[in-house]
Amino acid sequence: MSHATQHRNDEDLLTADVRNAADRKALLPPLMPELGVFVALFALAATSVLVAFWSAFGGLAILACLAIAVVMAALVMIFFMHLRSAMAVMTLASLAGVVWLAILFGLTMADYLTRPGEIGSSIQTPRQAETEAEAAN
Template sequence: MSLPKTPQRTGRAPDAERQHADRRALLPPLMPELGVFVALFALAATSVLVAFWSALGGLAILACLAIAVVMAALVMIFFMHLRSAMAVMTLAGLAGVVWLAILFGLTMADYLTRPGNLGATMQTPAQAESEAEAAN
């Protein structure tokens, strides 16, 4: 005949153990968030390097935009918790992205359909200063 096992005592009251367990259940594991945080910093550094790398030329803008899209997706999936959200919340997050794309598209349509050569009238401060000195 064996004796019944007695529960292990940790020196805390049962209510304190329950509260401690509840606190542990409420805190999410930090490793995925820290990994995404490091990835966002790495992507930001890559974006800066690509922007100053002259070998890409006009493709640098597209590369930086692609990096920005990946960064935005990481933020939405992990930090906004859309990965584990209800379908309605995911749909609302995606609707925000679609609306932003519509606004960017309308802005570009307005910019591209204006008459004249818009980029030719832009001056840097150094160019404006040299023109002002030449006029005097």
């Protein structure tokens, strides 16, 4: 085998190795953004638990937890559902789902707020139910 043929074979092998590495890189997207979002989701979940058990917020704790849940849902939709690189139709369909969910929550709250009595008065703990049952007897 001549020196020119050996040199051409070496170049072909090197080109094939570079091509295979590029193909593997194209198949496996970089994981750093997803890992960062994963860590952020865990941090937000821990924050939500702390806010829920911390009595300093009082009645605003549920609003803070809902706001954290909205941020978490947005992160999942943008990064794990790949909506930042999706076609416009996919983005529109996912936003339509979010709008429909907001409509359903709004209708549920409208029904709940039109019921007679103080808000939340129909919710009883088991101990309160026992006490009322004993008082009625």
